[in-house]
Amino acid sequence: MNYSGIGYDLHRLQEGRKLMLGGIEIPFEKGSVGHSDGDVLCHALCDALLGAGALGDIGTHFPDTDPKWKGASSLQFLEHARKLLSDRRLRVVHVDAVVICERPKLGPHFPAMRTAIAKVLGLTADEISLKAKTNEGLGEIGRGEAIACHAIATVGSH
Numbered sequence: 314m315n316y317s318g319i320g321y322d323l324h325r326l327q328e329g330r331k332l333m334l335g336g337i338e339i340p341f342e343k344g345s346v347g348h349s350d351g352d353v354l355c356h357a358l359c360d361a362l363l364g365a366g367a368l369g370d371i372g373t374h375f376p377d378t379d380p381k382w383k384g385a386s387s388l389q390f391l392e393h394a395r396k397l398l399s400d401r402r403l404r405v406v407h408v409d410a411v412v413i414c415e416r417p418k419l420g421p422h423f424p425a426m427r428t429a430i431a432k433v434l435g436l437t438a439d440e441i442s443l444k445a446k447t448n449e450g451l452g453e454i455g456r457g458e459a460i461a462c463h464a465i466a467t468v469g470s471h
Contacts, residue, residue, distance in 0.1 A: 314469065314470055315406060315467050315468065315469045316365045316366065316367075316403070316467070316468050316469075317364075317365055317465060317466065317467050317468075318360070318361045318362060318363065318364025318365030318366070318465070318466050318468075319360075319361055319364055319463070319464065319465050320356070320357035320358060320359065320360030320361035320362075320363075320364060320371075320462075320463070320464040320465070320466070321357055321360065321461070321462065321463050321464070322353040322354075322356035322357040322360065322371075322461065322462050323353065323454075323459055323460070323461040323462075324345035324346055324347050324351045324353050324459065324460055324461075325345070325346040325453075325458060325459050326343040326344065326345060326346070326414075326457065326458055326459055326460055327343060327344065327345075327346050328342055328343050329344075330343065330344030330345065330346060330351070331344040331350070332344040332345060332417075332460075333345065333350040333351060333352040333355075333386075333387065334352055334353065334354045334355075334412065334419065334422065334426060335352070335354045335355065335422070335423075335425070335426025335427070335429055335430055335443070336352065336355060336386065336387070336388040336391075336426065336429035336430060336433070337422065337425045337426055337429055339417060339419070339422055340417070341416070341417045343457070345460060347377075348377035348382055348383060349375070349377075349382050349383070349384065349385045349386070349387055349390070350384060350385065350386055350387050351387075352386075352387035352388075353412065353460050353461060353462040354410055354412055354426065354430075354443075354462050354464070355387030355388060355390060355391055355430075356371055356387055356390070356462070357410060357462035357463060357464035358391060358408055358410060358430070358462075358464045358466065359371045359387070359390040359391055359393075359394050360464070361408065361410075361464040361465050361466035362391070362394040362395070362398060362405065362408075362434075362466045362468065363394050363397070364466070365398070365403075365466045365467065365468040366394075366397060366398045366401055366403055366468060368394070368397050368398070368401075371390060374390070374393060374394075374397075375390055375393075388429065388430075388433050391430065391433045391434060392433050395433065395434055395435065398468055399471075402470060402471045403468045403469065403470060403471070404435070404468060404469060404470075404471055405434045405435065405436055405440075405466065405467075405468055406440070406467040406468055406469045407436075407440050407441075407442075407466070407467045408430070408434070408436070408440070408441050408442070408464060408465070408466045408467075409441075409442040409443075409444075409464065409465050409466075410442070410443055410444070410462055410463065410464035410465075411443075411444040411445070411446055411462065411463050411464075412443070412444070412445050412446075412460065412461070412462045413445075413446050413447070413448055413454055413460065413461045413462065413463075414445070414447070414448075414454060414457075414459075414460040414461075415447050415448065415450070415454065415455055415456075415457050416457060418445070419443075419445040420445060423443045423445075424438070426443060427441045427443060
């Protein structure tokens with residue numbers, strides 16, 4: 314039997330910070346503001362995985378009030394979600410995500426992101442779908458003040 318979960322995340326963008334997406338650093342003049350590394354893609358995927366396993370949300374497992382997670386790589390969050398799923402005899406089958414930002418162009422970075430995510434989740438790059446959209450200049454995202462991500466994950470029984 315397969316189960317699905319959805320995830321969403323949004324972070325403000327600020328000059329002088331690293332832009333981490335899918336576990337890799339993207340060259341850009343702004344980066345995500347967050348307690349951890351602010352990786353909206355990994356955060357949305359983590360929530361989708363936790364949702365598929367009925368395991369709560371990212372804030373429950375990695376509260377931003379815990380100094381242990383200050384600056385942490387969000388790939389650790391995905392690794393933890395995978396372990397929790399495995400403890401329930403579930404495995405990740407497929408993930409799909411869309412990152413929403415005006416800039417930078419993300420397509421050229423998707424192969425490296427898929428490789429990093431695949432390694433942590435025990436998938437092949439072909440089992441990870443990544444897309445990028447703009448917000449057509451509208452709202453905080455359209456003005457380049459924020460970045461967001463929607464994700465879905467499918468998990469199945471071992």
